Amino acid sequence: MSAMLEVSNVSYSYGRAQVLYDVSFEAAEGEIVTIIGPNGAGKSTLLNVVARSHKLRRGNIRMAGHGTERLSQAGVVKLGCVLVPEGRQVFSSLTVHDNLVLGGYVSRRAGTAKATIERVFDIFPRLSERSNQLAGTLSGGEQQMLAIGRAMLSRPKVMLLDEPSLGLAPQMTARIMEVLGELRRESGLTIVLVEQNAHAALGLADRGYLMSGGRVLTSGTSAELKADRMVQQVYLGAAADPDATRQDPTQRSATGQPAAALSAEAK
């Protein structure tokens, strides 16, 4: 299995505050990998470094066998890696259609863009009905569909998604997860899915990584993670610091410390 995306020993600081410590993960071609963890774990920071919205200062990131050290954000997109950022950032004052067209700008192949827009409308009929509506007036779920659709327009090999389920009703979340599965099946897309909704994410993903305090605490297949005591603790809100948790998860759960303790570490 060759890695489509290979992230090795990435560290990152905002000013003097270090928030990522030697983070490594990988995703094979056509694989869906999830990164779960509590608020402040460093998940968004990690995706932003991979997509190069943040500078890569320490560590290595390879995509489809290419080093990306020298690449800008646009360079990474051209190589086939696109980020759907947290909070569905669409261009509010542009129509649905124009948002999609802009997403295809980087590939510069007008013919394929048209076909891909058709494909987006197939997958999300609600967007098709609202093609000329201003994106800012779409519902939250519709904006999330548009953000994913726009990312599809760059014809990616790797799609990074930052909390696509945020603020969505369960049915809409289920639909988004279903669409991600379809995209992988039909085009062999590699997907890295950051989620607070561990249940939905582990339901879709092949494998996952649990992050907390800027570190990867554990990784495994989705089935392994679902059964993992640390994962259950983090989401039951009873874990404390990662080292202690690793030594004796049962003990820590007895302390009843809130999950906020995990987030506070990163600060």
Ligand SMILES: Nc1ncnc2c1ncn2[C@@H]1O[C@H](COP(=O)(O)OP(=O)(O)OP(=O)(O)O)[C@@H](O)[C@H]1O
């Ligand atoms: N621009 C910034 N400047 C300073 N600190 C930041 C900045 N962005 C994030 N941080 C801090 O970095 C840490 C990691 O934040 P990040 O957004 O990556 O976490 P996250 O895992 O995505 O959390 P959430 O689940 O809440 O989205 C947090 O402590 C946060 O306060």
Ligand SMILES: [Mg+2]
């Ligand atoms: Mg985040």
